[in-house]
Amino acid sequence: MAASQSTAVAVKPKSNLEAVREAMREEMARDPRVILMGEDVGVRGGVFQASAGLYDQFGNKRVIDTPLAESVIVGAAIGAAVAGLRPIAEIQFADFSHPAFDQIVNEAARVRYRSRNGWGCPLVIRAPFGGGVHGGLYHSQSVEAFYAHVPGLKVVAPSTPGDMKGLLKSAIRDDDPVVFFEHKGIYGGPREVIPEGDHLVPIGKADVKRPGEHVSVIAYGLMLHRCLQAAEDLAGEGISVEVLDLRTLRPLDTEAILATARKTGRVCVVYEDNKALGVGAEVSALIAEQALFDLDAPIMRVAGPEVPAMPYAPPLEEWFMPSAEGIAEALRHLATF
Amino acid sequence: MARKQGAAAEARAPATDLPAERLLGMYRTMVTTRAVDERMWLLQRQGAIAFTIPCKGQEAAQIGAVAAFDPSRDWFYPYYRDVGVMLSLGMTPRDVFLGGFGKFDDPESGGRQMPYHWSLPKARVVTGSSPVATQIPHAAGTGMALQLKGEDGVVFCSFGEGSTSKGDFHEGVNFAAVRKAPVIFFCENNQYAISEGLEKQMAVRSVAERAAAYGIPGESVDGNDVFATYAVVRRAVERARAGDGPTLVEARTYRLMAHSSGDDDRNYRTREEIAEWAKKDPIQLFKEQLIRQGVLDEARAQALSAEVADEVDAATDAAEQAPWPEVADATRFVYAEGGNGRGR
Ligand SMILES: Cc1ncc(C[n+]2csc(CCOP(=O)(O)OP(=O)(O)O)c2C)c(N)n1
Ligand SMILES: [Mg+2]
Numbered sequence: 001m002a003a004s005q006s007t008a009v010a011v012k013p014k015s016n017l018e019a020v021r022e023a024m025r026e027e028m029a030r031d032p033r034v035i036l037m038g039e040d041v042g043v044r045g046g047v048f049q050a051s052a053g054l055y056d057q058f059g060n061k062r063v064i065d066t067p068l069a070e071s072v073i074v075g076a077a078i079g080a081a082v083a084g085l086r087p088i089a090e091i092q093f094a095d096f097s098h099p100a101f102d103q104i105v106n107e108a109a110r111v112r113y114r115s116r117n118g119w120g121c122p123l124v125i126r127a128p129f130g131g132g133v134h135g136g137l138y139h140s141q142s143v144e145a146f147y148a149h150v151p152g153l154k155v156v157a158p159s160t161p162g163d164m165k166g167l168l169k170s171a172i173r174d175d176d177p178v179v180f181f182e183h184k185g186i187y188g189g190p191r192e193v194i195p196e197g198d199h200l201v202p203i204g205k206a207d208v209k210r211p212g213e214h215v216s217v218i219a220y221g222l223m224l225h226r227c228l229q230a231a232e233d234l235a236g237e238g239i240s241v242e243v244l245d246l247r248t249l250r251p252l253d254t255e256a257i258l259a260t261a262r263k264t265g266r267v268c269v270v271y272e273d274n275k276a277l278g279v280g281a282e283v284s285a286l287i288a289e290q291a292l293f294d295l296d297a298p299i300m301r302v303a304g305p306e307v308p309a310m311p312y313a314p315p316l317e318e319w320f321m322p323s324a325e326g327i328a329e330a331l332r333h334l335a336t337f
Numbered sequence: 338m339a340r341k342q343g344a345a346a347e348a349r350a351p352a353t354d355l356p357a358e359r360l361l362g363m364y365r366t367m368v369t370t371r372a373v374d375e376r377m378w379l380l381q382r383q384g385a386i387a388f389t390i391p392c393k394g395q396e397a398a399q400i401g402a403v404a405a406f407d408p409s410r411d412w413f414y415p416y417y418r419d420v421g422v423m424l425s426l427g428m429t430p431r432d433v434f435l436g437g438f439g440k441f442d443d444p445e446s447g448g449r450q451m452p453y454h455w456s457l458p459k460a461r462v463v464t465g466s467s468p469v470a471t472q473i474p475h476a477a478g479t480g481m482a483l484q485l486k487g488e489d490g491v492v493f494c495s496f497g498e499g500s501t502s503k504g505d506f507h508e509g510v511n512f513a514a515v516r517k518a519p520v521i522f523f524c525e526n527n528q529y530a531i532s533e534g535l536e537k538q539m540a541v542r543s544v545a546e547r548a549a550a551y552g553i554p555g556e557s558v559d560g561n562d563v564f565a566t567y568a569v570v571r572r573a574v575e576r577a578r579a580g581d582g583p584t585l586v587e588a589r590t591y592r593l594m595a596h597s598s599g600d601d602d603r604n605y606r607t608r609e610e611i612a613e614w615a616k617k618d619p620i621q622l623f624k625e626q627l628i629r630q631g632v633l634d635e636a637r638a639q640a641l642s643a644e645v646a647d648e649v650d651a652a653t654d655a656a657e658q659a660p661w662p663e664v665a666d667a668t669r670f671v672y673a674e675g676g677n678g679r680g681r
Contacts, residue, residue, distance in 0.1 A: 064481075075474020
């Protein structure tokens with residue numbers, strides 16, 4: 001389903017985590033300017049094992065265990081990027097990107113603009129995000145809206161292994177800073193066969209993961225999979241759901257969003273972040289501005305509650321995260337509106 | 338281990354390896370820096386430009402320090418007060434005024450940034466922002482990159498003493514220290530961070546003492562003395578180039594003007610204190626040193642000042658007459674438009 005420029009044949013199914021690792025390995029092998037830096041990314045291979053084996057393969061000069069200090073992880077990556085390298089800076093958990101917020105937003109995002117192209121900042125900031133992993137308030141956050149708000153950044157949040165690999169490779173080759181969110185809840189699965197060879201997926205393009213006729217659901221990350229589950233469940237009830245995977249949050253694929261909205265006339269946006277002023281607000285506003293008269297029902301949002309972050313206790317965590325059942329309920333309502 | 342450099346550095350007729358021509362060039366840059374600084378203040382007071390941030394009093398620290406670097410291979414992260422650094426690195430008075438007005442030909446940003454947000458790709462002066470100390474992690478990263486690429490460049494990174502309170506100072510210096518990156522952290526300790534004196538920023542007696550926390554040398558030097566500053570920074574640059582890692586250098590100096598055109602310094606420091614420091618004016622000191630060494634004489638100094646005044650007048654006019662940026666330009670280069678920077 002993922003748009004691919006590759007023509008080679010497929011082999012065994014891979015996980016999102018393997019996809020991340022393969023993308024980094026291939027890009028580091030292809031381009032000596034690519035380095036990886038972050039907490040525990042070297043000898044330990046990353047706390048999620050995303051970089052397992054890279055230290056042995058590329059050495060401690062290119063796979064760098066940094067001090068425990070997020071602002072300098074990003075800041076030093078910026079300094080390396082302007083000096084001609086292509087750093088991948090790993091933030092161990094997206095929740096800990098906040099100490100680096102200034103470096104990401106005031107620095108990385110503005111280097112090119114503020115120097116009127118005197119300098120560029122080719123940099124990837126990888127951050128595992130999202131909940132459902134018993135991580136409590138500080139290992140579950142969805143922080144993408146903060147960064148997606150910022151011109152000068154590109155923000156990517158893939159949900160399938162093929163996209164994960166193809167988009168990460170594109171991000172590493174991009175001439176501008178890319179914040180790359182990897183949902184922790186889908187690191188292990190579902191697996192998917194990734195096309196072999198130099199598999200690239202373009203930044204800025206959404207993907208219809210399941211075509212449908214009656215309602216559209218738009219999502220990314222773990223929620224994409226819950227939407228697919230909801231769509232499958234509703235198919236049995238005769239409701240045909242189109243599932244659009246945003247994949248990139250900045251720049252949004254306006255065309256793909258408007259196309260699905262116009263096709264079904266009924267749209268629901270699903271995201272794990274709390275609802276207010278999140279990605280769903282932008283997607284909804286876009287549709288309202290440009291496709292209002294193609295709609296047959298008000299736009300819906302299914303998202304997290306307005307509490308500061310995800311609680312730890314299992315029933316509370318479950319309450320926080322939109323479920324496949326909850327999404328199906330919303331889509332049922334939309335379909336019959 | 339913190340090492341302190343005291344009175345010895347303040348010798349009156351210092352030995353130096355800098356040839357006479359070079360010293361005269363540095364003197365000229367100092368005089369030009371002062372003239373540009375004063376012109377910017379005047380332009381601001383006349384309402385011609387919106388903002389300025391004077392460096393009067395800090396010229397020796399700036400020009401002495403940067404003289405220890407090799408402009409053909411080193412990298413620079415100056416901070417907003419560093420007119421003297423930038424004129425040493427090839428920026429012209431006209432360039433500074435273009436930035437003051439916000440004209441399109443401003444080589445730093447095409448009129449996008451406030452004055453003194455330096456960027457000069459051809460001289461490897463990397464673009465900076467307004468939040469203080471943010472350049473310190475960048476300098477550490479550039480130092481690391483030079484190591485990885487096997488290049489022998491050294492990175493200059495300057496900031497005020499108030500900025501050493503910030504987390505980015507700690508994170509950046511520590512990072513460079515851990516990696517033995519070739520970075521000179523150059524603190525222009527002008528005694529104030531806007532209204533806040535040293536004792537409100539740190540419980541140590543000098544910025545150089547902070548180096549002990551990172552296991553790197555910390556040197557404190559008379560920043561009003563070009564020769565002393567040059568000597569200390571030069572040693573630090575040699576260490577860095579030899580692979581011995583970063584040094585924190587504190588240049589003790591004083592800001593003779595208000596923090597900026599928007600500041601009124603009367604409620605936080607006395608006129609007497611300023612008058613005391615004015616007696617140690619770095620340009621006067623350098624001039625006396627050069628005369629004593631036979632490199633300069635009064636007549637030559639006067640002729641040079643007159644030349645600089647003419648140059649600054651002409652540069653002001655040229656900048657004033659230069660075109661503004663077009664509004665259509667404001668949407669360009671949010672992202673790459675083919676090629677990766679180094680476009681200007
Ligand atoms: C992060 C941040 N906070 C506040 C300011 C506002 N500000 C600009 S300069 C300054 C004082 C800086 O003092 P110091 O580092 O000693 O440098 P100096 O201006 O004295 O040369 C302050 C508070 C800023 N630019 N950035
Ligand atoms: Mg100060």
